[in-house]
Amino acid sequence: MVNSLQSLQISIERELLPHLKLESIEPYNPVVVHQVPYPWKCLGSGNYAAVLAHPDYSEQVVKVYAPGRPGIKEEAEVYRRLGHHPAFSECYANGENFLVLKRLRGVTLYDCVNQGIPIPPQVIHDIDAALEFARSRGLHPHDVHGRNVMMSEGRGLVVDISDFLNAAPCRAWEDVKRAYWWVYRPVLRSLQLRVPYALLDGVRAGYRLFRRFWPWQGI
Numbered sequence: 373m374v375n376s377l378q379s380l381q382i383s384i385e386r387e388l389l390p391h392l393k394l395e396s397i398e399p400y401n402p403v404v405v406h407q408v409p410y411p412w413k414c415l416g417s418g419n420y421a422a423v424l425a426h427p428d429y430s431e432q433v434v435k436v437y438a439p440g441r442p443g444i445k446e447e448a449e450v451y452r453r454l455g456h457h458p459a460f461s462e463c464y465a466n467g468e469n470f471l472v473l474k475r476l477r478g479v480t481l482y483d484c485v486n487q488g489i490p491i492p493p494q495v496i497h498d499i500d501a502a503l504e505f506a507r508s509r510g511l512h513p514h515d516v517h518g519r520n521v522m523m524s525e526g527r528g529l530v531v532d533i534s535d536f537l538n539a540a541p542c543r544a545w546e547d548v549k550r551a552y553w554w555v556y557r558p559v560l561r562s563l564q565l566r567v568p569y570a571l572l573d574g575v576r577a578g579y580r581l582f583r584r585f586w587p588w589q590g591i
């Protein structure tokens with residue numbers, strides 16, 4: 373593991389970072405990945421970073437922060453406090469603008485809704501328990517939405533903990549759960565509907581606006 377981590381870090385520094393082109397166009401939309409050097413693959417991107425995998429390192433991913441996006445030290449600190457827990461990733465190493473993380477093999481709930489993959493209630497319960505565990509470690513679950521949680525073999529995972537030092541209240545996960553019980557279960561799931569990304573992104577933008585004007589309003 374130590375050796376393979378060292379060679380992965382060399383590959384990151386020599387092959388990935390010099391050729392990877394990332395851009396954060398707006399801070400509230402995912403980072404745009406313009407170029408990924410072969411044989412790396414982009415697994416996803418969020419508002420801060422892109423996450424990439426190399427085929428020779430099946431257990432790790434590399435989260436590369438886009439130029440100008442803050443928070444990498446805080447994310448490493450959150451992983452330090454979390455230690456080992458089955459619902460979270462782990463941080464194996466870090467550089468100036470990247471973290472080497474344990475690869476989670478799952479599908480984000482956002483992608484599940486798009487692809488019509490059923491999400492059982494167990495996933496929601498697992499994520500609730502994982503967030504409770506994070507609180508017990510002095511952390512503040514923050515920004516827990518559909519792109520930051522995953523389902524893997526019917527169990528829930530939390531893929532993005534980068535904002536968990538932020539003590540400001542955040543209703544995102546409560547709102548996701550409300551949407552799960554009131555919209556997903558009775559409508560989308562029972563009619564087996566798939567929701568196109570354009571519509572999901574529209575809901576995301578509408579939600580952001582709603583929370584800006586009514587931060588405390590229940591949905």
Ligand SMILES: Nc1ncnc2c1ncn2[C@@H]1O[C@H](COP(=O)(O)OP(=O)(O)O)[C@@H](O)[C@H]1O
Binds near residue numbers: 417420433534
């Ligand atoms: N440890 C991981 N294993 C596998 N995929 C991951 C992992 N971490 C992140 N991803 C993928 O990359 C996407 C962006 O990562 P995320 O941590 O949410 O970035 P950001 O902090 O910019 O929001 C996630 O939605 C997920 O698809």
Ligand SMILES: [Mg+2]
Binds near residue numbers: 520
């Ligand atoms: Mg994210």
